[in-house]
Amino acid sequence: MRVFFQFLILGVSGLLLAGCDAASDQRAADNRGFVFCGPGQPNTFNPQLTDGGLTADTLSSQLYDRLLRLNPETYQPEAMLAKSWQVSDDGKTYTFSLRRGVAFHRSVQFTPSRYLNADDVVFSFRRLINPRHPFHHISGGQYPWFDSMNFAGLVTSVKALDTYRVQFTLSRPDVSFLSTLATNFSVILSKEYANQLLEAGTPEKLDTYPVGTGPFALAEYQPRELIRLRRHWQYWQGPAPMEQVVFDVSTRGTGTLAKMLTGECDVLASPVASQLPVVVGDERFSLSSQTGMNVAFIALNTRHPALSEVAVRQAINLAIDRGALLSSVYYGTGAPATSLLPPMSWAYDPNRKTQYDPKLAAALLAKAGYRHGFSVDLTVPLKPTAFNPSPRKTAELIQADLGEIGIDVDIIPEKTVNRTSIRQGDDSHDMVLTGWVADNGDPDTFLRPLLTCNAKFTGWNISNWCNRFFDQTLNQAIATDKIAKRKALYQEAQTILDRRMPVIPLAHGIQHQVRDASLTGLTMTPFGADSFADVSRER
Structure with missing residues (x-):
């Protein structure tokens, strides 16, 4: 359904949209706001109702x-x-x-x-x-x-x-x-x-016509076209320098990189690694990069007859060439994952290593009774993410690696994993190529939502794995405020995952952001876009 949010905004109509012909209009637009281009469409403006995406990653810090x-x-x-x-x-x-x-x-x-x-x-x-x-x-x-x-x-x-x-x-x-x-x-x-809203009989507007205390308020929304935010003059930290921000969420016309090059976008969020050489060295742009609090991994359905065997899961881990993944998919901008925790985490263990050994993988398969291999499906998302810039290519490389040890992989493209069916015990999936972006700096946010027994009932534990010792270790880790003890417990939890291998960690992606060189005050965080309250333009 096409929805419009109408607000009174003095003299801002059309200034930031592509196609402003008059030079004076363009200068006015430059001084009064900027255009943010990035993937995704909002299903709601209330981040409580989401598990990520544009609303939680970017809009939340502006509206609330x-x-x-x-x-x-x-x-x-x-x-x-x-x-x-x-x-x-x-x-x-x-x-x-x-x-x-x-x-x-x-x-x-x-x-x-x-x-x-x-x-x-x-x-x-x-x-x-x-x-x-x-x-x-x-x-x-x-x-x-x-x-x-x-x-x-x-x-x-x-x-x-x-x-x-x-x-x-x-x-x-x-x-x-x-x-x-x-x-x-x-x-x-x-x-x-x-x-x-409750008295008016329209309670759903709480989530579609948002009201928060953030530095910007929603001014206009045209689905599949744009989101316009206006400055909150009474913001408790003082009004933002920029009068407005426009999010270009259109899917028609040229791609976001082309819009950046032609000046239709001032900020390009999450460009894929293959696009970076186009902007590097161009004085019109500034490129920011940082290691992300994220991980790409394969979730193995431990209820599958073959994947229920620990030796088989270990074999799959040994058969994947992460070096090839980093070269062909991440273009050297990622890091190999030795566990779910990324190097930025304070509980990360630098002594953990990845191992690529197809011969040992084949031996483990034979020991588990699968000398001649078996067939599995690999469900693959369609859209690139911060933790995986090319899911399809990643899947094809994994398909080739596992084929070398006799595992026949059928790639199943899918927009999203049906977490409701997983929560209800549906075992239709075999392996799922997925990932996770942390929402805070605590290690618990990587492990508890994905792999605890309770997470099976929320639909996030795609592996359908439950280990009481693992859960007990995490519970002990959040019950103490002593960092050294917590770190030891999280490393113990990672050791349990190494031995049982319900998921196969692949890589940690590096986050990138391209902006017009005239913009200042735009910062990156590992958890999504920071507030635009301090963004301004210098000419």
Whole structure:
């Protein structure tokens, strides 16, 4: 359905769209905003309802704020809407003191009568954890990122102690909880706006006509064309230098790289590695790169007759030539994955090595009773990602490698993995080429959502793997705040994965971003785009 969000914006119509012919108009557009080009279409403007994509990765930091944010250098939680917090001695009660004078967006849909307070925080999180909450089932009632970590099982209550203090009570100690609140998913919504929509009989507008406290507000949305954000003049950290930001989400016409070269885009998010030589050395552009908190891997369905054998899974791991993957798919911009944790993680073990040994792989297959091999399907996504710039090519290389040891791989292109069917116990998939992008700096965010027993019921544990010792190790790791002990426990968990091999780590991708050289203040993070509140243009 074609949806338009109409707001009164003085003199901005058309300035940032391709095709501005007058030089004066173009100069005005340059001084008043910029065009961001990147993959993806939003299905919602509320990141609580997503597990990634444009809404969570980029729009969230523009439209909303969180209680905490991740420090761009240390990746540790720091103050945002919460100016301070206290943790009880048993590690199960967190009390936050909120900033005062934080204004919500104004629009033709809503005019706030008060500043942000504890009621807004309570509303935002009770919606997630309480099935009887009036908004819990609105917009589908699915909260995939929070479900992946069993957030509703962790948080037993959220209550307002007074106007500016909020208390969270947990079912168990979890030192990663602060990092969870700092992710782009843990946004704060307006309870006053929600109540107004509920009374009007249009509660779904909470997620399609967003109101937050971020540096920009939604001004216009034309599906498959553009998203326009306008400056939030009452932003608590001061108004942004840029009057507006336009997201070009059109799929017609020339590609995003061509638009960058012709000046139709000011920022190109996540260019594929093969595009980089075109912009490197061009004085019109600046290229930013950093190792991502991500991993590409193969999930092996441990209920499959052959893949249920540990020796077979070990053989597949040994048969894959990661060097060829890095050369042919990542063009030398990636790093081989020795575990799910990337080198940026503080729990990463630099002593782990990858091994490529087709002869040993064939011997393990024979030992497991598959001397003549077997056939499997490999489900492959269609779109490139930060952790895998060319899934199809990756699949073809894996197909060739496994063919050398007698495993016949049938590549099945698929846009997305049906997590609902996996959650219901559907074993129709054999192997899935997939990956993960961390949402905070804690190692738990790589391991718990993907491989714990509970993750089988959320649809994220594609391997259908459950190991109580693995789960116990992770639970011990989040119950202590001693980093050395936590690191040892996470490395023990990785050793369990090495021995059981429910997933095959392949590579860690490097994130890239190309911008017009005149733009300043545009920063990258391993967890998605940072706020555009400090972006300006210098000529």
